[in-house]
Amino acid sequence: MRKKWWLLGGCIALVALIIGTVTLTQMRKTNVRTAPATENDVVQDDVSATEIKTTKAWVKLKHPLKLPILMYHSISSGNQLCVPKKQAVAELTYLKRHHYQTLTTAQAIRALTTNTVPQKKVVWITLDDAYQDNRKLLPTLKKYRQHVTINAITGFTHKSNHLSLAQMRSMKATGRVDFASHTVQHLDLNALTAAQQKQELLASKQWLDTNLKQDTQMVCYPAGRANKTTHKLAKKAGYKLALTTQEGFAKLSEGRYNLSRLRVEPGISTATFADLIAVTNS
């Protein structure tokens, strides 16, 4: 009798073992299929998923788009061009909580040139000069799945307070940052000859195109200064848009090589920030 019970117990244990092993193998197979190799893969997948979703959802506006393009520089304290990390993070948090989509350069170009938007509230965040301290925003950008565009001075990438090429590459690989041109030497384009302007616009684009393996679509004029010749040369160099420091919402009617931005000043409250970017597009 006892032998029978032992035999029955043994059989049950064996069946349980087989079921357990099969289930575990299945789970592992599933994990192998779905688990991405790196964190970058996760982000890239998210980006493409968002792109697909937004591609379907873009809505044509009745009235010309007024796009808030935010202008930041250094993420630190010191002068009017520095916004402390705490403030910048509070602003990113505001944008997240209030359902703003932070556009990539490609999305901003599409929005402005086709007068369509992926959703009601959009904003394009730009940071000029490509300071090292811009990296402080990465954890928040990853956490909230937000995006910024950094305007790099390509002749400054060896300077200690500016992003190096390696850092730019690794930031770009997160899918949270893209890079545009802020020329080679950050000179006042207004004060240069046409040939010198052409060199600043072309050489910086070529540097970014080659080193970041991209077709650089936007140039941001140093100190916002440019003239009619600059606009023509920017177009000829292959840029699709150019940004100034003129204050206001960007509108295609200003000219796509002459777009206004909204300066984010240090010390402003989140309520002031909210007022700054508030606009109704329909």
Ligand SMILES: [Zn+2]
């Ligand atoms: Zn600058």
